[in-house]
Amino acid sequence: MKATVYVTIKQNVLDVQGTAVQGALHSMGFDEVGKVRIGKYLELELDTTDKAEAEARVKAMCEKLLANTVIEDYRYELA
Amino acid sequence: MKATVYVTIKQNVLDVQGTAVQGALHSMGFDEVGKVRIGKYLELELDTTDKAEAEARVKAMCEKLLANTVIEDYRYELA
Numbered sequence: 176m177k178a179t180v181y182v183t184i185k186q187n188v189l190d191v192q193g194t195a196v197q198g199a200l201h202s203m204g205f206d207e208v209g210k211v212r213i214g215k216y217l218e219l220e221l222d223t224t225d226k227a228e229a230e231a232r233v234k235a236m237c238e239k240l241l242a243n244t245v246i247e248d249y250r251y252e253l254a
Numbered sequence: 255m256k257a258t259v260y261v262t263i264k265q266n267v268l269d270v271q272g273t274a275v276q277g278a279l280h281s282m283g284f285d286e287v288g289k290v291r292i293g294k295y296l297e298l299e300l301d302t303t304d305k306a307e308a309e310a311r312v313k314a315m316c317e318k319l320l321a322n323t324v325i326e327d328y329r330y331e332l333a
Contacts, residue, residue, distance in 0.1 A: 181295055182295075183295065183297075193296075196296070196319070196320070199319055200315060200319065203315075203318060203319065205311060205314075205315055207300050207301045207302050207311065208298055208299070208300060208301075208315075209298070209299030209300065209301055210297075210298075210299045211296065211297070211298050211299075212296070212297045213294060213295070213296050213297075214294070214295040214296075214297075215292060215293070215294065215295060216260055216261075216262065216292070216293040216294060216295040217272075217275070217290065217291070217292050217293075218262075218289075218290070218291045218292075218293075219287055219288075219289075219290050220287070220288035220289045220290075221286050221287060221288065222286045222287075222288055223286050232284060232286065235284075236279060236284055236287075239282060240275070240278055240279060240282065241275070
């Protein structure tokens with residue numbers, strides 16, 4: 176089973192990396208770019224076939240290691 | 255218009271960050287985790303309504319700034 180995890184900065188937290196990229200894009204002439212937000216994208220291979228169990232385990236991984244839930248949101252897909 | 259960009263390390267390039275996360279997950283008891291690959295996830299707001307033009311512009315942004323095409327792949331969605 177494969178899990179895809181998206182970790183993003185919470186909407187009300189300043190995304191300094193996104194702001195820096197926005198500035199760089201503007202300086203390169205991409206003036207149409209508005210807000211930029213940057214997150215992480217993770218692909219995990221899981222040696223399990225039980226989808227319910229995999230979901231609980233991926234949630235635990237996100238809470239404990241993959242996301243800093245103080246400032247980040249996460250979501251995941253299993254396939 | 256909103257663009258979502260996914261930047262991932264090419265399959266034949268060693269993903270050191272992914273390997274480190276895999277090791278950390280194993281040490282925390284998540285032994286079912288196999289290969290881990292980590293990439294970037296970007297959301298860009300674009301002040302344009304022309305989808306074809308937006309696509310060409312986002313492709314140019316990826317080639318010039320957002321992705322290092324020597325070691326990274328990218329894909330994007332427009333909505």
